[in-house]
Amino acid sequence: MGSATGFLETIRTENPYRSEAVRLCDFEDLHTGQGEDARRAQASRCMNCGVPFCQSDFGCPLHNLIPEWNDLLYRGLEREALNRLLQTAPFPEFTGHVCPALCEKACNLENDGVTNRDNELYLIETGFANGWIHPRLPLERTGKRVAVIGSGPSGLAAADLLNRMGHSVTVIEKADRAGGLLTYGIPNMKLPKRIVERRIRLMEEEGVRFELNREAIPEELQGFDAILLCGGARKPRTLNVEHTDTQGVMFAVDYLTAATKAVLDGGSPSCTAEGKHVIVVGGGDTGNDCVGTALRQGCASVTQLEMMPAPPEERTQANPWPEWPRVLRTDYGQLEAIFRQGADPRVYETTVKSIRKDEAGRIAGLETVQLRRTPEGKSEQVAGSEKELECELLLIAAGFVGCENKTLERFALQADGRGRLMPEDGSHHLSGRLFSAGDMRTGQSLVVRALADGRAAAKEVDRFLTEPIP
Ligand SMILES: Cc1cc2nc3c(=O)[nH]c(=O)nc-3n(C[C@H](O)[C@H](O)[C@H](O)COP(=O)(O)OP(=O)(O)OC[C@H]3O[C@@H](n4cnc5c(N)ncnc54)[C@H](O)[C@@H]3O)c2cc1C
Ligand code: SF4
Secondary structure (H helix, E strand, O other): OOOOOHHHHOOOOOOOEOOHHHHOOOOOOOEOOOOHHHHHHHHOOOOOOOOOHHHOOOOOOOOOOHHHHHHHHHOOOHHHHHHHHOOOOOOHHHHHHHOOOHHHHHOOOHHHOOOHHHHHHHHHHHHHHOOOOOOOOOOOOOOOEEEEEOOOHHHHHHHHHHHHOOOEEEEEOOOOOOOHHHOOOOOOOOOOHHHHHHHHHHHHHOOOEEEOOOOOOHHHHOOOOEEEEOOOOOOEOOOOOOOOOOEOEEEHHHHHHHHHHHHHHOOOOOOOOOOOEEEEEOOOHHHHHHHHHHHHOOOOEEEEEOOOOOOOOOOOOOOOOOOOOOOOOOOHHHHHHHHHHOOOOEEOOEEEEEEEEOOOOEEEEEEEEEEEEOOOOOEEEOOOOOEEEOOOEEEEOOOEOOOOHHHHHHOOOOOOOOOOOOOOOOOOEEEOOEEEOOHHHHOOOOHHHHHHHHHHHHHHHHHHHHOOOO
């Protein structure tokens, strides 16, 4: 351990946000970085605990060697620290931007946990800036061919590892850009797309082949020795009301995709919030991304409806450390709405009761209703609590119910009751040469979990390809 008293001498400081007034004018990175001295000082706060909960199942799903690289960083050995990080973390530049940092909440310093996410981002960006990151090619090829279907974080992590193991990997992606939700989902200000593109280019130099604008069809995959399905859990949950097919009602990911395409390609998005009263249904992270995007597009107002009550401000006894704290968080989009509108955009225990449409078939407003919990734990509408809201754009960010039907039908697969391709034995092996990973296998989750699952699947595929059949 570098500094026995680091956590006593240095207070936790995170990479700061740019001010709301400035960042609302563009779709550029929300954060600015801190310099070398600040990062080394932050790393000195890691106490190298005898039982590092940050690395446990409560903490980092990749089981990153956090105390080891924090110690090396504190000592100014950035290159060695980066090498240690890369032992387990395939793409620290992604997690360094978007990971909720389960490790930091599981840290023994609890609310003042070490800033591992910012530290890992600093290490990988220092690596790129100093030319320490080179294409890593396998010494020899095995002659085995693997098709990875889907280029989200699980597909990329699996492709990366399988390629390093010497297999020839082709990533098949139906979108026009690689990255899955890293590209079309998570907005540019949270994860700048140049960072995703940089990694894809590096993987291409390492020998991974990307085929974009191509939907996977089993008959066209005969030449592959194994097929790993990483198609995500992209079927959105809809609202239980009429007129959800009205013009001006959209699923969140479709809206966010159009917004990012416009940022990357230039021009206006196919659907914009500009000048509109926007209602977002869903108080989670996806809803927050819609709030931040609508504000940047110049909406007239934005409101976020959430069915559940507001979470507590502090941990309850039923949610002790080192569990992830289920407490009230105010994310960047909500902070921006407070700045622009003077109030938190979230309205709790409220849902949409009906959607009104005009003669031209466009959304003309909606009626909301308050909800309350019954003693049996069910949710019921409160009679007389209905309200009319102006709404010209309704964004449904109510979660996801599993993988898309088309892929299931094409591959003659059946999802489980939760819409997942999760083999009963908990493995990644579906049948024959077919495997699954990421959200498609686990249900909608997190980037870091998709990365870990992609790597675990790659190891199973490798065993399938290389171990003799008993
Ligand atoms: C708006 C939004 C914001 C989020 N923000 C965060 C965040 O800040 N931090 C975080 O940790 N997590 C976040 N998540 C969750 C995270 O993005 C996902 O858990 C993660 O991307 C899942 O990775 P995946 O590889 O399993 O699937 P995906 O990223 O969904 O990728 C699947 C890919 O497969 C492709 N595909 C599907 N079927 C086929 C087919 N038949 N043929 C070819 N291609 C196909 C799709 O086009 C897609 O590109 C967010 C999710 C959303 C929706
Ligand atoms: S990937 Fe996430 S959980 Fe793991 S060390 Fe980085 S910030 Fe922590």
